Amino acid sequence: MAIENGQKPEDGLAFVAVTKPTDWTIVILRVVAFLATASATVVMALNKETKSLVVATIGTTPVRATLTAKFQHNPANVFFVIANGMASLHNLSMILVHFFGDKFKDRALRLVMVAILDMMTVSLASSGDGAATFMAQLGKNGNSHARWNKICDKFHKFCDQGGGALIASYVGLLLLLVITVLSIVKLLKTK
Numbered sequence: 001m002a003i004e005n006g007q008k009p010e011d012g013l014a015f016v017a018v019t020k021p022t023d024w025t026i027v028i029l030r031v032v033a034f035l036a037t038a039s040a041t042v043v044m045a046l047n048k049e050t051k052s053l054v055v056a057t058i059g060t061t062p063v064r065a066t067l068t069a070k071f072q073h074n075p076a077n078v079f080f081v082i083a084n085g086m087a088s089l090h091n092l093s094m095i096l097v098h099f100f101g102d103k104f105k106d107r108a109l110r111l112v113m114v115a116i117l118d119m120m121t122v123s124l125a126s127s128g129d130g131a132a133t134f135m136a137q138l139g140k141n142g143n144s145h146a147r148w149n150k151i152c153d154k155f156h157k158f159c160d161q162g163g164g165a166l167i168a169s170y171v172g173l174l175l176l177l178v179i180t181v182l183s184i185v186k187l188l189k190t191k
Helices: 023-044 075-103 107-141 156-189
Strands: 050-060 061-070
Touching: 023 050, 023 107, 023 156, 050 156, 075 107, 075 156
Parallel strands: none
Antiparallel strands: 050 061
16 A cells, blocks of 8 residues: 555555544444343342252261352352443443433543543453453362362353353453443544
């Protein structure tokens, strides 16, 4: 490709022209990211399963106990719900800023703040996803060195529902990452 003055680049690298993203592209991505993170929040927050399991055998008589697996029993899952809830709230507030942001006088400051808040939301959602993914792996496989038993062989619905929440959250995280890049490009293209 040619540079603006018509000369070819000397080192053979091609320059890619980045176009300014349209406002509606970012809004649509924010709506989908909001739906993904909100669904991950709701699915994990409603994640609960109760089972009656044999915990011991005395002679030939099995001793049963009713056990409940809830997301609140694991701090990583609680953090996952809070992080995705905050990411949902961020996306919802940024959608509102898009529609009512013209009331702000300084557009450049608004774009800088949106880009910074987007980066903070990506880091928050990423940390929540990482923590919940680690605990999901531990629940699925256990840890023989620490003698932590796996629980997904007993609580199938609990693990499947948690896995669905993780998938939705990772989709939301990917969209948040794309939105952050587009916000920064929009900021850099503003003059």
